[in-house]
Every structure is written in structure tokens, then in C-alpha cells.
Amino acid sequence: MNALQLNNPQFKSILQQATNLIALPLVGIAMFLLIWSMAADRIDTSLGKFPGPSQVATQAVALYDEHVAEREKAAAFYERQEKRNAARIAKDPTYEPKIRKYTGKETFFDQIVTSLITVMSGFILAAAVAIPLGIAIGLNKKLNIAVNPIVQLFKPVSPLAWLPLVTMVVSALYVSPDPVVPKSFLNSMITVTLCCLWPMVINTSVGVASIDKDLVNVSRVLRLPALKHVQKIVLPASIPAIFTGMRLSLGVAWMVLIAAEMLAQNPGLGKFVWDEFQNGSSDSLSRIMTAVIVIGFIGFLLDRVMLQVQRVVSWDKAGAH
Amino acid sequence: MSVILDISKIDMVFPTPKGPFTALKEVDLQISKGEFVSLIGHSGCGKSTVLNVVAGLYQASKGGVILNGREVSEPGPERAVVFQNHSLLPWLTAYQNVELAVKQVFGRSKSKAEIKDWVEHNLKLVHMDHAMNKRPDEISGGMKQRVGIARALAMQPEVLLMDEPFGALDALTRAHMQDSLMEIQAELNNTVIMITHDVDEAVLLSDRIVMMTNGPAATIGEILDINLERPRERLALAEDPEYNHLRSEVLKFLYEKQRKVEPISATKSTKESTKKTTEVA
Ligand SMILES: Nc1ncnc2c1ncn2[C@@H]1O[C@H](COP(=O)(O)OP(=O)(O)O)[C@@H](O)[C@H]1O
Ligand SMILES: [Mg+2]
Numbered sequence: 001m002n003a004l005q006l007n008n009p010q011f012k013s014i015l016q017q018a019t020n021l022i023a024l025p026l027v028g029i030a031m032f033l034l035i036w037s038m039a040a041d042r043i044d045t046s047l048g049k050f051p052g053p054s055q056v057a058t059q060a061v062a063l064y065d066e067h068v069a070e071r072e073k074a075a076a077f078y079e080r081q082e083k084r085n086a087a088r089i090a091k092d093p094t095y096e097p098k099i100r101k102y103t104g105k106e107t108f109f110d111q112i113v114t115s116l117i118t119v120m121s122g123f124i125l126a127a128a129v130a131i132p133l134g135i136a137i138g139l140n141k142k143l144n145i146a147v148n149p150i151v152q153l154f155k156p157v158s159p160l161a162w163l164p165l166v167t168m169v170v171s172a173l174y175v176s177p178d179p180v181v182p183k184s185f186l187n188s189m190i191t192v193t194l195c196c197l198w199p200m201v202i203n204t205s206v207g208v209a210s211i212d213k214d215l216v217n218v219s220r221v222l223r224l225p226a227l228k229h230v231q232k233i234v235l236p237a238s239i240p241a242i243f244t245g246m247r248l249s250l251g252v253a254w255m256v257l258i259a260a261e262m263l264a265q266n267p268g269l270g271k272f273v274w275d276e277f278q279n280g281s282s283d284s285l286s287r288i289m290t291a292v293i294v295i296g297f298i299g300f301l302l303d304r305v306m307l308q309v310q311r312v313v314s315w316d317k318a319g320a321h
Numbered sequence: 322m323s324v325i326l327d328i329s330k331i332d333m334v335f336p337t338p339k340g341p342f343t344a345l346k347e348v349d350l351q352i353s354k355g356e357f358v359s360l361i362g363h364s365g366c367g368k369s370t371v372l373n374v375v376a377g378l379y380q381a382s383k384g385g386v387i388l389n390g391r392e393v394s395e396p397g398p399e400r401a402v403v404f405q406n407h408s409l410l411p412w413l414t415a416y417q418n419v420e421l422a423v424k425q426v427f428g429r430s431k432s433k434a435e436i437k438d439w440v441e442h443n444l445k446l447v448h449m450d451h452a453m454n455k456r457p458d459e460i461s462g463g464m465k466q467r468v469g470i471a472r473a474l475a476m477q478p479e480v481l482l483m484d485e486p487f488g489a490l491d492a493l494t495r496a497h498m499q500d501s502l503m504e505i506q507a508e509l510n511n512t513v514i515m516i517t518h519d520v521d522e523a524v525l526l527s528d529r530i531v532m533m534t535n536g537p538a539a540t541i542g543e544i545l546d547i548n549l550e551r552p553r554e555r556l557a558l559a560e561d562p563e564y565n566h567l568r569s570e571v572l573k574f575l576y577e578k579q580r581k582v583e584p585i586s587a588t589k590s591t592k593e594s595t596k597k598t599t600e601v602a
Contacts (some may be wrong), residue, residue, distance in 0.1 A: 214408035217378055220396040222425045222476075232421060236412045315412030315456070 039054035051286035056293070059286040067107040074102040108272060108287075112294065118185060119257050119302075122192025123250055129193075130200035131242060135234060138208025151201060159195035159256050163264055164191045184266035191260045196249035203248070207241020208234055236315060243310040250306055252258065254299045269295055324351045325389060325512055326352040326375070326480050333370050338523065344539035346369050347384075350531060352480070359523040361571065362533030362542075363581040368516045371533075372482050376402050380497035388479060398426045401473035401482040407465040409457040416453040419443055422472045443475040444468070446505055461492040463586045467501070474505070483515040487522065496555065499525060507552060520571045524564060525553055532574045535581060542579060545570055 033053050043050035051059070083095035106114070135167050137144045170186050211234060219233045261270025276284045333345035344367045352358055360368045373379040375386050377396040386393040388400065396402075401422075409418045423589045427436060427522040447467040457465050466486055473481055499522055506513070506526075517523050523530045527547050534542040547567055549558065558564040567599045 212408070213409060214404050214406065217376075217396070217402070217404070218408050218410070220378060221376065221398060221400070221402050222422055223395075223397055224425060228425075234411065236410070239412075 016187065025104075043284065047280055047285055048282050051289050055286040056289045059283055060290045062283075063108040063287065063290060067109045067300040070104050070107050074104055077102045106267060108291070111269050111272040112268065112298070114185075114296070115257060115261065115270070118188045118240065118261075118266075118268060119192055119250075119253050121185075122189040122257070123196050123246075123253055125189065126193040126196030126249065126253075127200060127246060130197050130245075131204050132240075134201045134204025134245075135208050135230060135238070137235065138205035138238070139230075144205065144209070151198060155198040155202070159191050160259055160263060162194050163191050163260055165189070166194075167264060182267075187264055188257060188260050188266045188268065192253045192257050195256045196253050199249040200242070203245025204238060204242050207238030207244075210241075211237045239314045240310075240316045243306070243314060247303060247306045247310075250302055251299065254302060255294075258295055323354055325354040326514075328352075328371070328375060328384075329385040329386035329387060331371075331374055331381040331386065332423060333367070333374060333379065334382040343538045344536055345374075345381075346540050347446060348540055349384075352512060352514065354512055356513070357506060357511075357526055357528045359527040359530045360514060360531055360533060361518065361520070361523050361575070362539070363535055363575065363579060364518065366533050366536045366541045367539040368533060369484055372402070372484050372514060372516055375523045376400050376482050378402075379467070382526060387436045398422070398476040399435045399479045401476040401478035401481055403466075403469050403473045403481070405485045405488055407462075407469040409465055409468055409472075411457050414454045414456055414458070415444065415449055415464075415471075416440060418457075418468060419472045419475050423475050439475060441485045443471040446474065446508075447471045461494075463490050463498060466490065466498065470502070470505075470527075474509070474511075479512065481511045481513045483513065485516050485518065490520065495519070495522070500555070502526065503551075503553065520568055520575070523571060524549075524567050525555060525558065530567075530580075532571065533591065535579050543574055 012298060037052040037054070040052035067278045078084050081100060082264055085095075085099075088095050089097065096097040132151060133147075135145055170183055170190065174183055215237060219229050257268065258270040258273070260266065261268035262274045263270075265271055265274065269291055273288050276291070328348060328350040329346060330347050330349045331367070332343065332347065335342045335344055348371055350358075360371060362368050370379065374381045375393070377386075377393050377400065380394070381410075393400070409415075413421065420436065422444075423431075423436050423440050427439065431439060442448060442455070444453055447470050449464060449467045449471060452460055452464060457468070460468075466489075470483075470486065473483075487498050490498065503526060505511075515526065525546060530545040531549060532542045532545065533539050545567060549561070549564060549567075
């Protein structure tokens with residue numbers, strides 16, 4: 001490459017962008033890995049040395065292999081069952097085959113899926129309650145004054161404090177011989193809902209209450225009926241604030257869910273961490289560390305997904321970053 | 322000419338933390354059909370308050386507004402408002418902004434095709450048909466104001482209310498907008514109340530200029546009839562003695578009779594300002 005090309009301002013700016021986007025984050029990660037492995041070497045626990053990056057990488061692969069092996073076992077189980085049933089039907093055409101479910105151990109990846117489903121269900125339930133409520137509060141000053149003390153009181157409560165109450169109430173009320181979803185799922189989900197509720201209610205109501213007065217006047221001059229006013233003016237105007245609330249609460253929800261799963265032994269990534277801790281094998285710490293990194297990465301992805309949704313839904317492109 | 326709008330002795334008292342504040346006192350004005358009336362006065366005197374009472378956005382504390390023989394009690398599209406800062410919905414295109422108003426006002430009486438034609442017709446009227454599908458943040462301030470005017474015109478209001486519609490625009494754009502407005506006015510002959518703080522704008526556009534005294538308890542000071550022939554041509558008028566006379570009448574009212582006493586002028590030693598300062602203090 002000659003000097004002329006290097007001095008080209010366009011080339012320079014591309015180079016700068018590449019540095020900012022790729023090189024600098026890579027340097028950061030490399031530094032982190034270095035410090036981590038140096039520190040890990042020095043920490044001795046009752047379960048052996050604290051895992052460094054390489055042990056974690058090994059365990060990540062091992063967890064994946066276990067998952068694949070478990071799936072193969074399951075597939076084999078169903079195949080055997082099918083063959084058995086086919087054979088019995090051949091002998092006795094009136095026989096109605098029973099399909100038994102495979103009851104193997106839940107793998108790391110199963111736990112990830114469980115946690116994701118739980119957090120999304122709880123989050124969506126919270127949004128379905130919080131956004132209409134927030135709009136109502138934002139539109140009506142009197143309602144706002146009436147509801148405000150309750151919101152302020154419950155907002156600082158860690159949702160984990162609700163967990164025992166939720167568990168008891170679910171056990172008492174959710175009695176069905178053939179439950180659609182397991183109780184443990186409901187417990188985790190409701191805990192997530194409780195912690196998502198407040199940031200969404202508050203942000204939505206503040207967004208609605210701070211709509212430009214001129215836009216409200218436009219609506220009044222046009223005599224838009226109440227529902228149309230909400231649909232055409234209030235909702236679009238407060239979309240940025242609503243998304244701020246949603247992203248805040250989804251972030252908190254993910255953190256809380258893991259803790260709730262650990263505490264209540266509900267299936268999910270939290271339970272995986274707890275089980276490994278109780279297990280106390282020499283690999284446990286590496287496997288927990290793998291989970292920690294995966295939890296962080298999923299949390300990051302969740303926020304990115306919300307941001308992407310916001311970009312698609314919101315007119316306010318400047319607000320979505 | 323028949324009176325279409327009767328602003329009948331309105332008072333406006335705002336409740337404030339420091340007690341009631343009388344913004345307007347006995348504002349009384351009758352406007353005929355097709356008349357173009359400007360409200361002029363120093364900032365903060367109560368021009369917007371008058372307009373908001375006529376629009377129905379504020380309720381007068383005393384007196385009332387009668388449009389076509391019926392008292393006004395709430396806002397409505399027959400008194401369309403052009404707001405100072407355009408107030409277009411930022412998530413809708415120019416077309417959709419006008420369409421929202423047209424659908425709301427004519428949704429029952431016009432077919433889909435007629436609605437589309439009417440929206441486009443009004444955007445054409447303000448020369449915005451080329452940017453119909455642009456959002457407010459993609460067009461200039463003058464263009465936004467044009468769309469705001471198109472939206473108001475599309476409601477076919479009995480009275481068009483404009484609150485400093487060109488106040489935020491640069492001088493060249495403003496002149497352009499004034500010419501456009503005169504063109505539209507010649508075609509549609511709307512009844513208009515326009516607030517302005519630009520003396521030339523007031524003289525150029527109006528049939529009457531209503532000059533307001535300074536607040537608190539502001540009221541109508543003088544009314545000046547502008548009988549300049551239409552169509553008016555800004556260049557020709559610049560040398561017209563009648564135009565310049567009218568212009569200086571307004572200036573005299575604003576800067577002699579209703580001299581606004583700002584803290585800066587308190588140090589000036591002219592008799593006039595000293596006297597006024599003590600009066601206010
Ligand atoms: N909603 C309100 N509450 C209290 N005071 C108000 C309100 N609106 C206007 N005022 C006061 O009334 C006066 C006139 O205001 P305004 O009509 O906006 O003046 P202008 O449009 O002539 O600049 C000002 O002193 C202003 O502070
Ligand atoms: Mg004003």
C-alpha cells in the first residue's frame with residue numbers, strides 16, 4: 001500500500017471505524033481474558049482452582065456434547081417405543097398405543113430455553129397490564145395521584161421478596177389434576193411479571209403525561225373521540241417512553257429470573273447454577289462460569305432484540321439507540 | 322356585511338399560585354364573513370389567550386364567543402387552528418397529517434376517493450404536493466407550516482385561527498408564505514384571525530388590524546381599517562404613501578402609546594420612559 005492511499009481521508013475514516021468497531025472491543029476482551037486467567041490461577045477453592053478461560057471453554061464444549069448425547073438418547077427412546085407399539089398393533093389391531101414421554105435429565109440448553117420462555121411470558125404479561133394502566137394514569141391526573149403511592153411503595157421491593165407469597169398463592173389457587181403449565185413455571189413467571197410491572201407503568205405514564213400540549217390541542221380541535229385520541233395521538237407519541245420502560249424492565253427481569261430459579265429450584269438457568277453448586281464436582285465451577293457468561297450474553301441479546309423491535313415500531317429513529 | 326363571529330366582552334382570569342391573574346379585560350370584537358383580521362401587540366399581552374378562547378381551548382371567565390349565532394363552548398374543526406410551531410404529528414407524513422383531519426371532519430360525507438382528492442387538493446393549494454409523503458422531520462420549517470395551513474384549510478373552517486404562523490420562519494421564507502396566503506385568501510375568501518408581531522405582515526395581509534394594549538388586563542386599544550386595494554403587491558406598496566401611513570400608525574401605537582417597559586429601558590433618561598417606569602413600578 002502506498003502513502004497516497006494511506007493519506008486518503010476516506011480510507012482513514014474507514015480505518016477509524018474499523019478500529020472502533022472491531023479492534024478496540026477485541027483488545028478489551030483480550031485484556032479481560034488475560035486478567036481473568038492470571039487471577040484464576042491464584043484462587044484456590046475447596047473445589048480446586050478457580051476456572052480460567054480454557055477450562056470454561058472445555059466445559060462449554062462438554063455441555064454441548066452432553067446435550068447432543070441426551071437428544072440422541074431421547075430419539076432412540078422414541079424409536080424403540082414406536083417399534084414396540086407397531087409390533088403390538090400388528091398383533092392386536094384394537095390396541096391403542098400409549099406414547100410415554102422421555103424423562104431424561106434436562107440439559108444446559110433445555111434450561112436456557114426454559115428460562116427464555118419464562119422471562120418472555122412474564123414480560124409480555126406485564127406489558128399487557130402495565131401499558132394500558134400507564135396510559136390511563138398518564139391521561140388522568142386524579143387517577144395518577146390515587147395510584148402513585150402504591151406504585152412508589154411497591155417499586156423498590158425486590159421481586160424475590162414476593163417469591164414465597166407467589167409460591168403459596170399459586171399452590172393454593174392453581175389446583176388442577178392435569179395442569180397446562182407446571183406450577184414452578186407459573187411461580188417464576190409471576191415473579192418476573194411483578195418486577196417488570198413498575199418500570200413500564202412509570203415510564204408509560206410519564207411519556208403519556210408529557211405529550212406536547214399542541215398535539216393534544218390538535219386532537220381537541222379535531223374532536224377526536226377518546227379511543228381514537230389514544231390510538232392516533234397518545235400511543236404513537238409515547239412509544240419511545242414505553243420502549244425505554246420495556247427495555248429497563250426486561251433487563252431487570254432477566255437478572256431476577258435467574259435468582260428466582262436458584263431460590264425456588266424452578267427449572268431454568270438458575271437451577272442449573274444451583275445444581276452445579278450442590279454437585280460440587282471438580283468441573284462445577286467451570287460449568288457455573290460458563291452459565292454466567294451465557295446469562296450475560298443472553299441478557300445482552302434480549303436488549304438488542306428489544307432495540308430492534310423499537311427501531312421497527314417507533315417513528316422516533318433518533319430515540320432508538 | 323354580516324357578523325359571523327362575535328367576541329363578546331370576554332375577560333380571562335387565570336388561577337396562578339400567586340392568586341388570580343387577569344390576562345384579558347373586556348375584549349370585544351365583531352368579525353364579518355370573509356374578513357382578514359390581524360391581532361398585534363407586544364409579546365405577553367394576551368393575543369394567544371384571545372385566540373385560544375375563540376378556538377374553545379380556553380373558557381372565558383366572563384363574556385363569550387358567538388359563532389353564527391351559537392355560543393362556543395369547546396374546540397371544534399369549524400374553528401381550525403394553525404399553531405405557531407406547526408404541531409404536525411411527527412410520526413405521520415404530510416399527507417397523513419392532513420388526511421387525519423379530513424377523515425375526522427368529512428369521514429361520513431366523503432367517499433374514500435373524494436377524501437384522497439380533497440387531501441391532495443389542499444396540499445396543492447399550499448404548494449406541498451411534491452413532498453406529500455415526507456415526514457415533518459424531513460421538510461423545512463416553512464414547509465411544515467404550509468402543511469399545518471393545509472390541514473387547517475382542509476377542515477373548511479368557518480373561521481381560520483392562526484397564532485403567529487410565520488413567526489419562526491426566516492424573513493425570505495416568511496415573505497413567500499405571506500404571498501401564498503394572500504393567493505389562497507383571494508381564492509377561498511376565508512374568515513381569518515391571525516396573530517402577528519410583524520407590522521408589515523399585518524398591514525400587507527389584513528382588512529383590519531386590532532391592536533392590543535399591554536397586559537395585565539389587556540384589551541383592544543385601537544382598530545385600524547386597511548383599505549388598500551387587493552391584490553396587494555409588496556414591492557409596489559413599499560412606496561405607497563397610504564401603506565406607509567398605515568404602517569406608521571401601527572408603529573406609533575406599539576412604540577409610543579403602548580411602549581413596552583422592559584428592565585433595559587429603565588436606565589434611559591427620556592421623560593416618557595421614566596414616567597412609564599414609575600407607573601409600572
Ligand atoms: N394557562 C395560563 N395560566 C396562567 N397564565 C397564563 C396562561 N396562559 C397565558 N397566561 C398569561 O397571560 C398573559 C398573556 O399570555 P399570551 O396570551 O400567551 O400572550 P401573547 O400571545 O400575546 O404573547 C401572559 O402574562 C401569560 O403569562
Ligand atoms: Mg402568543
